[in-house]
Amino acid sequence: MFNIIIFVSLGIGIFILGLVLLTTSLKIISKERVKILIDKYTGNIYLSIFIGFILSIIMQSSSMTTIVAVSMADAGLLNLYTAAGITMGANIGTTVAVQLYAFDLYSLIPYAIFFGSILRFQKKKLLKFIGNILLGLGIIFAGLKIIDMAVSPLRNFSEINNFVSITENPVYGIFIGIVMALIMQSSTFCIAMLQVLATAKIMPVCNTLFIIYGLNIGTCSEAFLMSLATNREGKKIAIYNILFNIIGTMIFVPLTPYYYAILKYITPNNVSRQIANGHMFFNIISTILVLPIMKYLFSFIEILIGNDAK
Template sequence: MSITDLITLAGAIATFLFGMSTMTDGLEKLSSGRLERILERLTSNVVKGVLLGAMVTGLIQSSAATTVMCVGFVNAGIMRLEQTVGIIMGANIGTTVTAQLLRLGDISSDNVLLALLKPSVLGPLLAAVGVLFYMFIRGGKKRIIGQIILGLGLLFIGMKTMEGAVSGLQELPEFQALFSAFSNPLLGILVGAAVTALLQSSSASMGILQAVSSTGLVYFNTAIPLIMGQNIGTCITAILSSIGASRNAKRTAAVHLLFNVIGTAFFLAVLYAGNALIGFPFWENVMDMGSIANLHLGFNIGCTLLLLPFHKVLVKIVERLVPGDAGAPEFNLLDERFLSSPSVALEQARSAVVSMGEKARENLGLAVDLLTDYDEKKLERLNENEITIDKLENTLDSYLVKLTDRALTDPESALVSELLHTLTNFERIGDYAVNVSEIATTMRQREIAFSDVARKEVDAITSAVKATLDITLECYEKRDHDLALHVEPLEEVVDLMEEVLKNRHVERLKAGACTIELGTQFLELTINLERISDHCSNVAMLIVRQTAPASQHLPDTHAYLKYLHAGGDHDFDALFAAYRAQYFAPIEEDTGFDRTTSS
């Protein structure tokens, strides 16, 4: 084998690995988190978990990615350890799809259609089509589809080039001796595990073995230990991802390793003992790409059928291997393991932003309660929530910045921007709720209270602000365009109430019906409540713009709001009138301030 052949082999392996990586990344982007959400929600029993694990892994072509997602979901508290067992078993089956695709290299026929499926023809064809989609066709998901097709094409090109580069090895006595040595099961398992751990992909190491099979030196008794070792080696990715994770996340990675080790030990004992006793006729059969792919599939299905009835036992064993009480850890939705799959990371970030909004809403309710029913425990709960909100803001900022370093699609980049704006608004709402609590504390310390009239006014405006925040959170969580359109009219009613109540209070101060001290607290309270509704409007406008029909071309936010307030939208005016009647009319009186429409 010449130096040229070695360089060609290195380039072929690089092309093959790059093609696999490109295809896998494209498949993950195309899933847009949908497959991951299926994993998260539809794992009610272990058999369903096996099917889902196989489906997801077959579609994204990475058992390591599926297992790492499981580790992340367990660490985030989204899934239980028991739910991951079936998924991990299914992932081992799903990862065999790549080997089945690569077996197309065994096709030999004069039929034109079958000839097109041979890697030597199919690879360049797919690469050309993929480049066309990836570089020249814009819009929608065509670029991602092009990436997948291009990756698959490079996979076949790399495979065919590897076959040609290793063809000269069959004549080398050293290479023949090397593959003969792999018939030693322990050595074969160690080499298979080491190569797969290095590549962090059992599909990639399986593809290399299939390419080497073209030399005619791969026999059943050498292939089976290598395949078993590859299944063990692929566990390294999940093990590395579990470092620093919760105890149950570490146990999830241990389930993956234990499943493959037990399956390997069992079938190794059965096969070698059986061959020693009766002598299998296929023991020294030469393996081609198709038979290697089938052996890989059969081994993983066999392991699953063997251990599926004992899935609960596997959980108990790993709980012994990774001792200690998992307790109730602080789950981290923003697990950095998700960054390798941006669609999942964005879904988790969005859940964290929603959590921020819910805590801000809880704090507003607590702060308003403190105005009439001061309770130290409620204040303590409010302060704990505020600390959590601030931590979430800092963590989310950092997390989303790290996410922008990944290759994101245009919709994913838009969602990152939306999340950054939304978390800022929710954090400010939390701050204004704290301000309201400080007003309540000041009034408590100074032993002052609002008059009955002022109390009625406060109740009215706080009810309107609470309703604004409720609608905002619901429209954001559901991404509901129609519901988001309700926020701005209600926010305008809050603006009207704040302005009218401020003027009334000034009149009461002039008449001596209210003290300066109480007046200051009242005005500060209404200002803070009105600013909460302003931030609700900011969030709702984001949803209005992001979810608007493609046919509806909205101007920039400032111009759009100006258009609404000028009476340009009848639906807006109708909603404003309805909310005004609901929240402002009960406290409205003749104050010399006439405002019948929004401004």
């Protein structure tokens, strides 16, 4: 058991190192330029969703994109609907990385690390950028592979099986997801771990869906805490982001067995892809369902915050 903990910790450390390198490389535009991009190209709700989607991919963080939207709403640079569109697009954009991790690219790890290491030390910015991306992805998949090999024996431990059985309960599964997001502050990392556990036949995919719902709610915490120092408009966007994910969760929870059946039908032999699709479709469908009731949500939020928000 001690060896398993050591190697899982090593794999997590390597994964995070690769994720930091990748996200640092992808943040090719500054926060100020992000604000200019948002201000220039968010003409309507659908365009706002698209911009939020793109920015989340570039920044590799839906939380950071949402924080930018909250701060711009606070400064009066965005109206509520535009800022809300950006947050919804950011939720969708953050699912792209998890889709990538579902590919079986482990055989390419040595090549990615080797060529990435060479290119990142080149003088040309483009070559350096490509090198950082390749190296980051190579390190990420190396970390996932180490974790995958380390956790396989865990399926024989009764304590692990007891924990997995707890996640069959939607309430516990969602709560665990929220706690994981609060601790790690990265839904991408947490879902990658779920993919590894499902591939190792430790965690059933249906159970991971409840955790994914909780992760989406938990990742709202950073923007919500930041909004406490903003005016009414900033608070409204942060609360909207939380309600958006809570509403999506309330809709999906009773339908989860049928949802899982659809995911299994789409990719019957790839549990990692089922989890990635479960995360992606949750955010896309939630956006489609919430869009028509946005004005009612903001009316409810107005009542909710009352006159206390400054």
